[in-house]
Amino acid sequence: GQSLEQPSEVTAVEGAIVQINCTYQTSGFYGLSWYQQHDGGAPTFLSYNALDGLEETGRFSSFLSRSDSYGYLLLQELQMKDSASYFCAARRTGRRALTFGSGTRLQVQP
Amino acid sequence: NAGVTQTPKFRILKIGQSMTLQCTQDMNHNYMYWYRQDPGMGLKLIYYSVGAGITDKGEVPNGYNVSRSTTEDFPLRLELAAPSQTSVYFCASAVSGDDQETQYFGPGTRLLVL
Numbered sequence: 718g719q720s721l722e723q724p725s726e727v728t729a730v731e732g733a734i735v736q737i738n739c740t741y742q743t744s745g746f747y748g749l750s751w752y753q754q755h756d757g758g759a760p761t762f763l764s765y766n767a768l769d770g771l772e773e774t775g776r777f778s779s780f781l782s783r784s785d786s787y788g789y790l791l792l793q794e795l796q797m798k799d800s801a802s803y804f805c806a807a808r809r810t811g812r813r814a815l816t817f818g819s820g821t822r823l824q825v826q827p
Numbered sequence: 828n829a830g831v832t833q834t835p836k837f838r839i840l841k842i843g844q845s846m847t848l849q850c851t852q853d854m855n856h857n858y859m860y861w862y863r864q865d866p867g868m869g870l871k872l873i874y875y876s877v878g879a880g881i882t883d884k885g886e887v888p889n890g891y892n893v894s895r896s897t898t899e900d901f902p903l904r905l906e907l908a909a910p911s912q913t914s915v916y917f918c919a920s921a922v923s924g925d926d927q928e929t930q931y932f933g934p935g936t937r938l939l940v941l
Binding site for chain 1: 929932
């Protein structure tokens with residue numbers, strides 16, 4: 718089977734840095750994606766890692782360690798608009814579909 | 828481009844009724860997906876399609892059917908609605924050849940079965 722574990726909630730203050738972790742158990746693991754979803758909205762793509770290491774996209778970075786079956790999303794210079802749910806999603810080799818984690822709700826406080 | 832569009836936005840069904848959730852994309856994407864999202868939870872894959880005429884089951888296909896007669900459209904059919912199908916349904920699409928498997932989501936259909 719497949720499973721992805723994320724913390725259910727994280728709270729941080731404006732301007733700070735927050736890390737959202739994701740551990741996965743996925744046979745035939747190919748890559749890890751991150752999606753953001755605001756309340757009442759649709760998920761939107763943030764970042765993707767297929768290889769070990771850090772991928773940086775503006776204030777957001779994502780990291781993957783395949784040997785540890787672990788990844789994280791790093792959000793810097795937090796803004797109030799970053800309050801949302803963040804999902805990690807695993808892609809498997811040869812399969813054009815993603816398996817999503819249960820999501821981490823990030824609350825940014827003033 | 829409108830991207831991925833879904834209709835209706837919201838619907839109330841009685842137990843046993845049937846309905847079709849519509850999904851259309853204008854990005855010429857080969858891959859299309861249907862997910863459901865229960866409150867406070869992640870997305871569960873219902874069905875997906877890698878091209879016109881080709882569909883496959885996801886994690887939670889029971890109670891649903893799909894068809895893919897064109898590249899643009901991927902309707903989801905509920906035959907006998909049950910309260911357990913109360914959820915938000917998202918359609919998504921992705922382009923073939925994209926190694927990242929970036930999925931573009933529609934705005935969702937909120938379904939309440941009473």
